[in-house]
């Protein structure tokens with residue numbers, strides 16, 4: 001049994017994922033009375049709740065305490081000092097997509113504060129930041145887990161780590177890593193039927209809430225490139241950044257600089273013929289087109305973009321906005337280990353964060 005009797009929790013971010021995480025934390029604290037989980041700090045970008053003596057904030061009413069609080073968030077360097085002085089083991093839960101917070105991970109870890117997060121920024125930033133993060137963790141013994149940074153709650157990162165750490169040889173990783181791109185291509189180029197016009201599918205995806213407010217933030221491929229960067233590094237490749245390998249953008253050149261997402265959507269129909277041609281070329285070969293990321297580990301090649309797949313291929317047969325990730329390894333031979341399911345959504349993403357917290361709790365002694 002653990003000798004640690006109390007673990008302090010600090011949460012930054014209470015949006016879609018943060019809110020779900022809080023409700024999972026309420027249930028976790030009830031299910032596992034030891035070690036006692038004490039929420040000592042919570043903030044959004046403008047508000048915070050904390051006290052000098054680290055008094056427990058009620059987890060179940062943390063959101064209302066935050067809403068009515070007049071406290072502002074601590075500067076990150078002050079937050080490190082504040083948490084490090086609590087006298088208890090502490091876990092920082094970063095439920096934001098902030099680059100500033102990601103850049104501060106080495107400071108938190110050096111001070112013995114563990115981190116769990118769905119935020120991709122730290123692990124897909126510069127390779128130096130990656131080394132600093134894991135170097136600081138190794139030095140202080142503080143833990144860092146980021147399962148939900150790829151495929152939300154799907155066990156993608158833990159599976160890859162298990163494959164590597166048990167001595168399997170991962171030769172290739174391939175998949176659909178974006179719920180938005182999955183939804184778009186499953187409707188634009190379905191395995192049966194003809195699908196809609198590209199611009200109409202993008203508009204529909206935006207109306208259904210599947211895209212970022214400006215769909216160009218999905219169509220530029222950078223989100224997928226960030227996820228591939230993380231997986232490539234875990235597979236042993238020293239990828240410098242998400243722009244260090246070929247990433248195909250689906251934004252027509254002429255629309256890269258239009259001022260708003262709305263103007264982009266308005267003008268997109270003028271460029272439908274480009275995507276239609278890609279679709280028809282694939283159809284003539286009996287295939288469908290999909291937006292995928294792949295890592296050829298032996299050749300040290302990472303790429304993101306459009307590929308053609310036979311209609312019977314698991315990537316072609318994906319439904320809705322699901323993600324699919326195939327691991328080709330020496331042990332699994334020609335039939336890859338495949339992970340498939342929802343790759344977005346508050347509850348499933350928060351599940352990955354909560355399960356990371358459980359891993360930290362199990363390892364704290």
Ligand SMILES: NC(=O)c1ccc[n+]([C@@H]2O[C@H](COP(=O)([O-])OP(=O)(O)OC[C@H]3O[C@@H](n4cnc5c(N)ncnc54)[C@H](OP(=O)(O)O)[C@@H]3O)[C@@H](O)[C@H]2O)c1
Nearest residue numbers: 013014015016017044045095096097098118119344345349
């Ligand atoms: N939603 C998903 O399906 C999903 C799936 C996989 C991974 N993720 C990742 O999970 C993270 C959270 O996503 P989300 O959907 O919950 O985002 P969200 O709804 O936009 O919420 C973000 C939260 O973080 C806060 N925040 C942002 N920058 C901050 C800063 N510098 N300091 C303090 N608080 C800050 C925001 O506060 P304000 O409201 O005050 O700005 C808000 O409470 C992101 O990294 C995202 O990529 C999400």
